Structures are given as structure tokens and as C-alpha cells.
Amino acid sequence: MTSRLVLAISIDVECDKDERWRVRRPLAFRSVLNGIGEVLHPLFAEYNAAPTYLLSPEVLQDGECASLLGGLASCELGAHLHSEFLWNPEGVNETSRVACGESVDVERRALERLTELYVDAFERQPGSYRAGRYGASARSIQLLRRLGYTVDTSVTPYKRWDYGLDFRGAPVQPYYPATDDIARPGPIAGVMEIPITILPAPAPPWAQRLTRELARTRVAPVRRLAKRASSPVWLRPGWSSPRTIERIVRQASRAPGHTVLNMMFHNVDVVPGCSPNSATAAAVARALDGVRTALETTLEVAGCFMTLRQVKDEADRRLKGAAGRG
Numbered sequence: 001m002t003s004r005l006v007l008a009i010s011i012d013v014e015c016d017k018d019e020r021w022r023v024r025r026p027l028a029f030r031s032v033l034n035g036i037g038e039v040l041h042p043l044f045a046e047y048n049a050a051p052t053y054l055l056s057p058e059v060l061q062d063g064e065c066a067s068l069l070g071g072l073a074s075c076e077l078g079a080h081l082h083s084e085f086l087w088n089p090e091g092v093n094e095t096s097r098v099a100c101g102e103s104v105d106v107e108r109r110a111l112e113r114l115t116e117l118y119v120d121a122f123e124r125q126p127g128s129y130r131a132g133r134y135g136a137s138a139r140s141i142q143l144l145r146r147l148g149y150t151v152d153t154s155v156t157p158y159k160r161w162d163y164g165l166d167f168r169g170a171p172v173q174p175y176y177p178a179t180d181d182i183a184r185p186g187p188i189a190g191v192m193e194i195p196i197t198i199l200p201a202p203a204p205p206w207a208q209r210l211t212r213e214l215a216r217t218r219v220a221p222v223r224r225l226a227k228r229a230s231s232p233v234w235l236r237p238g239w240s241s242p243r244t245i246e247r248i249v250r251q252a253s254r255a256p257g258h259t260v261l262n263m264m265f266h267n268v269d270v271v272p273g274c275s276p277n278s279a280t281a282a283a284v285a286r287a288l289d290g291v292r293t294a295l296e297t298t299l300e301v302a303g304c305f306m307t308l309r310q311v312k313d314e315a316d317r318r319l320k321g322a323a324g325r326g
Helices: 035-046 063-070 104-122 138-146 205-214 220-229 242-254 281-300 308-325
Strands: 005-013 052-055 076-081 128-131 181-185 259-266 304-306
Touching (some): 005 128, 005 242, 035 063, 035 281, 052 063, 052 128, 076 104, 104 138, 242 259, 242 281, 259 281, 259 308, 281 304
Parallel strands (some): 005 052, 005 259, 052 076
């Protein structure tokens, strides 16, 4: 592989949600069967792009979804933990639990059950993982390692979440985490972290402070604009405009050395009425335009596409080559 730019596409695959992120009743999978089977995967095939689909427990337990996903070519299937769905999918209304905030026994049992569901569906072990609500810690990495995972993609650089997770100091390129801090590089061993591509807010520090103050105003339109202006920028179709996505890819292609971009989004973003992000046909069109822009721009700058496990394999080869030269 000679390209300096790699685009990984990591998609959280979940059941249909309503306009407030509540689970639709009865449990429905239009955003899997149509969203992936008829929209996303054919789109990726146009560009010879191989995505990584990270599957939530309720998807793994649905026979029709498992059959569709297991039959897809040119992709990787991984696991995505929303622990509410592990034992009784029909009884879940919303997903708010953060696995790494639970006791070690609770998180361990959840990961064991998630892995078991994956093996039951596909008769093989999963290799890649993302925690629901990005809820992974150094402890999570150790649990994943014991279960045979080789990749985690839960870290969100430049983000601090209001439920206590702080990834603001994390690297933006793939790395092996320290044993006591998922956001810090450590020994080259075990589970590789492939962080989601997020860039710092484009405004200078003084402007970010001002916009944070404005974000506290009671005037809703001002509050929304200020919050957006002071927020990190995600490589995430729908959240970021196609123009922003093109800019991120082109800037990465001009960076020295080898650069990995990890574009994430949800399957529920590309079917109308399956999430707050897809409430309108215009919102879906914007998300799909963003996906297509990322694919087209990657090819224009002579980049290539890889699954998460392919990114890890390539990174390991580079590390071994560097060690040999040393």
C-alpha cells in the first residue's frame, strides 16, 4: 500500500429510533435492511470502498438482519455495545448506559454476552469494537483483549462528555493505549485504538471562550450557533456539511507521512424517520451527499479505503518496519 491517506468508514448499526432517540415500537430494522442493504452498501460498492459495520446486540439477535449483514461482500463486521439490548431487546425504550461507568463485573459480562451474540450470528469472533456513547476506558481495553478483540474505535479526540469521559488529550492517529489511560499511548501490544476523526474547533481560543459564554444565553438561535461554533469538527456525514468533509479529506492528504481518517456515522441517519438526524428527506440527502463527498474526494487525492482491521494490520507492518530500521 503506497497511498499516504487511508479512509476507514465505521458505522454504528442499530435498530430504528424516533425523533427523540427512543427505540421505535414494535422493534424495527428498516434502517438496517433498507439503509444498508439498499442504500449504503451499493453506494460503497460504486467506489470499491470497504466499510466496517459495528453491530448492536438487537441487530445481532434479529435473524433477517444477521442474514443480510453476514452475506455482504467487501466489508468488516464488528461489535457495538448498547448493553440495554443484551438480554431483552423488546423491553428497551432508550439507550443511555455507559459500559465503562459500570462495575468491572457488569462491563465484563456485557462484553462477554455481546461477543457470544456475535459468534451465534456469524460463527466467528469479532475483531473490532465501539462502545455505545463512546463509553470505553483502559479497563475496557483489557477486557476486550481477553475476549480476542484487536481494535477499539471508541475514542473521540478533543471531546469531553458530560458523563465523565475526557478524550481531549487523545492522539488523532491509531495507537496502542496505555494500560491505565485509554487516551494516552502505551506499549505496542494488544488492542489498537483507531480514534474517530475529530478536529479542534476552528476558532481561536479567545473566540471559543466568547462563544461558550454566548452558548449560555436564553436566546435559542444564538445558543445553537454559539455551541456549534465552539464545538470540535467531526468527520461525520450529516453532522458536518459535505464542504467540511471535503476540506478535512483534502487537508489530510497534504499532511506529511501516512494519515488515517476514521469517518463514523449511524445507519439510522440514512433512512427518513429513523432518527433525529434523519427526520426529513433533506437531512438524509445531506448525510448521503457527505458520504459520497468523502468517497469521491479520497479517490481524487489518491487515497484508499480500509476496514478497521486492515488499518491495524497496516499500522503493525509499519511499526515492525520502523523497528527493523532502528
